[in-house]
Structures are given as C-alpha cells and as structure tokens.
Amino acid sequence: MANQWGQKAEELEVSNKIAGLGLNKKPLSQTEDVDESPDAANPADTSLLMKIIRQGLVESKLDIEIQRKDPNSPLYSVKTFEALHLKPNLLKGVYAMGFNAPSKIQETALPTLLADPPQNMIAQSQSGTGKTAAFVLAMLSRVDSSKNYPQVLCLSPTYELAIQTGEVAAKMAKFCPDIKLKYAVRGEEVPRGTKIQDHIIIGTPGKMLDWGVKFGMFDMSKIKVFVLDEADVMIDRQGHQDQCIRIHKCLPSTCQMMFFSATYDTAVMDFAEMIIPNPIIIRLLREEESLDNIKQYYVKCKSADEKYRAICNIYGVITIGQAIIFCHTRKTAAWLSEKMSKDGHSVAVLSGELTVDQRIAVLDRFRAGLEKVLITTNVLSRGIDVEQVTLVVNFDMPMDMEKKADCETYLHRIGRTGRFGKAGIAINLIDSPQTMDICKEIESHFGKKIQLLDIEDAEEIEKIGA
Ligand SMILES: Nc1ncnc2c1ncn2[C@@H]1O[C@H](COP(=O)(O)OP(=O)(O)OP(=O)(O)O)[C@@H](O)[C@H]1O
Numbered sequence: 001m002a003n004q005w006g007q008k009a010e011e012l013e014v015s016n017k018i019a020g021l022g023l024n025k026k027p028l029s030q031t032e033d034v035d036e037s038p039d040a041a042n043p044a045d046t047s048l049l050m051k052i053i054r055q056g057l058v059e060s061k062l063d064i065e066i067q068r069k070d071p072n073s074p075l076y077s078v079k080t081f082e083a084l085h086l087k088p089n090l091l092k093g094v095y096a097m098g099f100n101a102p103s104k105i106q107e108t109a110l111p112t113l114l115a116d117p118p119q120n121m122i123a124q125s126q127s128g129t130g131k132t133a134a135f136v137l138a139m140l141s142r143v144d145s146s147k148n149y150p151q152v153l154c155l156s157p158t159y160e161l162a163i164q165t166g167e168v169a170a171k172m173a174k175f176c177p178d179i180k181l182k183y184a185v186r187g188e189e190v191p192r193g194t195k196i197q198d199h200i201i202i203g204t205p206g207k208m209l210d211w212g213v214k215f216g217m218f219d220m221s222k223i224k225v226f227v228l229d230e231a232d233v234m235i236d237r238q239g240h241q242d243q244c245i246r247i248h249k250c251l252p253s254t255c256q257m258m259f260f261s262a263t264y265d266t267a268v269m270d271f272a273e274m275i276i277p278n279p280i281i282i283r284l285l286r287e288e289e290s291l292d293n294i295k296q297y298y299v300k301c302k303s304a305d306e307k308y309r310a311i312c313n314i315y316g317v318i319t320i321g322q323a324i325i326f327c328h329t330r331k332t333a334a335w336l337s338e339k340m341s342k343d344g345h346s347v348a349v350l351s352g353e354l355t356v357d358q359r360i361a362v363l364d365r366f367r368a369g370l371e372k373v374l375i376t377t378n379v380l381s382r383g384i385d386v387e388q389v390t391l392v393v394n395f396d397m398p399m400d401m402e403k404k405a406d407c408e409t410y411l412h413r414i415g416r417t418g419r420f421g422k423a424g425i426a427i428n429l430i431d432s433p434q435t436m437d438i439c440k441e442i443e444s445h446f447g448k449k450i451q452l453l454d455i456e457d458a459e460e461i462e463k464i465g466a
Pocket residue numbers: 047050051054055056057058098099100101102103106125126127128129130131132133134262
C-alpha cells in the first residue's frame with residue numbers, strides 16, 4: 001500500500017535522523033589522524049547533502065543535447081504532464097507534490113521513457129534538475145499491479161540514496177495504493193525461500209544481487225524496467241560496478257534500461273555503454289561556472305599568523321555580505337575558527353567530520369545570515385551556492401596530491417554560474433614560494449589577472465569592495 005510506503009519512508013527518515021545518517025560519524029580518536037590530511041568530499045555524501053538541502057528545482061535555460069541512436073525513436077518533448085497520458089492517479093500524485101510542469105530533462109526524457117515499445121536511455125543532467133522524478137514516474141507507469149511479482153529494479157549507490165529515491169516514489173504513488181515497493185538495503189531481511197511480491201525494488205547492488213541472483217527471491221527474467229541511478233557515484237564505489245554488471249546479465253533482453261547520472265566522463269560513459277544496448281542519449285548541457293565577474297587578488301604573508309591578520313584586516317575594512325574561507329585540512333579550519341571566535345567574530349565551521357545532519361544545520365544558519373563567515377574545506381568546494389556570499393578567501397590554495405595547482409577546485413570555490421552571476425571578490429593568501437607558484441599557475445590557466453593586494457593599506461582594501 002502506498003500509505004505503508006509513506007509510513008515506511010517516514011520511519012526510515014526518523015531513524016536516519018537519529019542515526020545522524022551514519023555518515024562520517026567516527027569516534028574522536030579516529031578523526032584525529034585525518035585532521036591533518038586534506039579534507040575532501042565523498043561523492044555519495046555530497047550527492048545526499050545536496051538532495052536534502054536543495055529547496056527546489058534547478059531550472060536551466062540551457063539546451064538539451066540529444067543523440068539519437070535509434071532512428072525510429074519518437075523523440076519529442078512535452079510541456080505539460082497531461083500530455084504524457086499518465087495514469088490519472090499518478091498525475092494526481094505529481095500535482096500533489098507541487099509539480100506544475102515538467103522540468104527540462106523531464107520534458108525530453110519522459111515521452112521516450114513512456115513510449116512503446118520501451119526504449120533504453122542514458123540521461124545526464126546536473127544535480128537537482130529533476131532526474132529522480134523522471135525515472136520514478138517511468139518506473140511507476142510500467143508496473144502492472146495485478147501481477148504480484150517484482151517488475152522494476154532500481155539500483156542506487158548507497159543506503160541513504162536508495163531511501164531518498166524510495167521516498168520520491170512513495171510520494172508520487174500516494175494515489176496508487178496497489179503499487180508495492182520494497183527496499184533492498186542493509187537492515188532489510190527477508191527469510192530464505194520467500195518469494196518477494198512487491199512490484200518495485202529499490203536498493204543497493206549487493207543486496208539486490210543476493211535477493212535476485214543468489215537466493216532467487218524473485219524472477220529476474222520478469223523484470224521489465226532496470227534503472228541505474230547516480231551512475232557516477234556508483235562507479236566511484238568499490239565493487240558496485242561488478243555487482244551491477246552481474247545483475248544486469250540476468251535481465252531479459254526485453255528489459256528497458258535507464259541510466260541516470262549527473263556527470264558524464266569517460267568512465268561513466270564506458271560503464272553505461274557496457275550496460276545499455278542501443279540507448280537514446282540525452283544530456284542537459286551544464287551551466288558552466290566562470291570567473292568573469294570575480295575580482296581576484298593575492299596577499300603576501302609570511303606565516304599562518306600573518307594570514308590570520310590579513311583576514312582580520314580584510315574583514316574589518318570592507319563592508320561585505322558574507323564570506324567563505326577555504327582551508328586545506330580540518331585542523332587548520334578548527335584552528336582558524338577558534339582564533340576568530342576568540343576575537344569576537346561569529347563564524348561557522350563545516351568540515352568532513354560532521355554528519356550530513358550537522359552539515360545541513362551549519363548551512364541553514366549561514367544561509368539565514370546568523371554567521372557572516374563560514375570556514376570550510378574541500379567538502380564544500382562543489383555545488384553549494386549561497387547567493388549572498390561576496391567574498392571567498394583561500395586561506396590555503398587548492399592543490400592536488402602532488403601539490404600542484406588544482407584549477408578545477410579553484411573554479412568551484414570561486415566561480416559563479418549565470419544564476420548567481422553577481423560580482424564577487426576572491427582573495428588568495430600566499431605564504432611560500434610554492435603557493436606563489438600555484439597562484440601563478442591558476443592565473444595563467446584561466447588567463448585572468450590575480451592582483452597583488454597590500455593588506456596594510458586600508459585605502460587599497462576599501463577600493464576592492466567598491
Ligand atoms: N517538474 C518539477 N516541478 C517542480 N519541482 C520539481 C520537478 N521535478 C523535480 N522537482 C523538485 O526538484 C528537486 C530536484 O529534483 P530531483 O531530486 O529529481 O533532481 P535530480 O536531478 O534527481 O538530482 P540528483 O542528481 O541530486 O539526484 C526536488 O526537490 C524535486 O522535488
């Protein structure tokens with residue numbers, strides 16, 4: 001029953017909250033040794049965090065690129081949900097979720113996903129553009145609820161992401177009480193010998209492989225739809241790729257395959273092509289970040305203490321909205337926040353040891369303007385736009401494992417997309433010949449001047465804020 005799903009999703013949500021989503025929660029003794037290594041984001045955590053804190057759809061003005069592999073494909077797009085001829089109760093569910101019209105990826109993907117005969121699809125569009133809702137609608141539309149066996153499998157890379165997808169499915173199927181969903185994730189146990197009767201199974205590859213292939217709890221040859229969600233995160237996780245391939249091998253050739261991903265590099269594409277025969281490929285072009293509206297500076301410092309003084313000078317003189325300061329390690333982030341707090345600045349810290357719930361809480365406070373400064377590490381370098389941030393400080397320059405300039409991370413930290421295209425200021429604190437080299441490399445990579453700023457000269461500092 002859909003109500004039961006809803007209840008299930010709620011229970012899971014509560015237990016997730018209680019468990020702090022179980023992410024990155026390590027005892028102090030274990031975090032100590034990682035404090036000094038570069039802090040980095042894990043793609044599964046980032047994806048989950050973004051899903052949870054995102055307040056709505058990321059609307060894109062950019063175009064969809066369509067690569068039609070199947071010349072007979074009836075590729076067209078719809079501007080309304082009505083035009084998709086969804087089952088009336090599904091349409092009711094869509095509207096009950098507050099969706100008035102399909103998003104760009106939905107308007108292009110859904111007609112193909114729902115067409116007969118079923119078509120295979122590889123779809124890519126950036127996070128938040130409505131991919132989940134697209135494939136969930138397709139999954140729900142293909143279920144024949146008069147037949148009590150699994151017909152749709154959806155693979156997610158982690159427990160938490162599977163639950164998120166299940167929650168969307170439960171909401172969308174609110175008015176389809178006959179459709180039953182099951183989670184194949186850790187903690188869900190089914191006695192051996194059971195024949196699963198639910199129509200849709202959403203889960204992680206290991207559990208799905210156990211239930212479907214190892215223990216034969218459902219008939220793989222009856223699966224009509226196979227969805228691979230977050231393919232880019234999936235292949236990042238050890239062993240998941242192999243498990244997906246093993247599951248995939250047991251599916252009938254008539255099974256409709258859908259593959260969704262936010263990024264599309266060669267590894268993702270190779271994986272996709274291994275799994276999906278003759279796909280229709282659609283890609284929503286990504287809104288690129290750029291440094292066009294950003295004034296970039298560097299400040300010469302001799303030590304960490306001098307870097308700290310530079311921050312205080314900058315902070316005191318220019319009237320800014322809010323600032324984000326990036327550090328390389330959790331230890332530096334902790335040191336800096338303690339020092340600033342002692343000096344009476346109200347600062348927030350966001351680094352890798354926080355659980356997803358704690359990260360959301362920190363970001364919510366910052367967005368609400370309760371703190372003016374957010375000190376963070378590379379856990380936040382990507383994807384989280386806080387509109388009112390006008391100043392970004394690189395307390396430590398972004399560098400890769402070989403201590404070379406990490407230009408991509410620099411762009412993610414400083415750059416803005418068209419949506420948040422307001423002018424901004426970036427200040428790089430340089431305390432060694434090596435960091436100066438990194439700064440130069442970044443300057444030449446982007447072909448944009450990074451100017452020297454004399455931090456002792458109040459007039460000069462005032463000018464940058466003008
Ligand atoms: N047609 C729509 N109208 C309004 N809101 C929508 C629509 N489709 C999706 N949304 C909302 O937009 C947000 C992002 O959608 P969704 O989670 O499906 O994106 P996604 O592309 O799957 O993201 P990710 O890559 O993180 O999985 C969600 O809050 C969802 O409820």
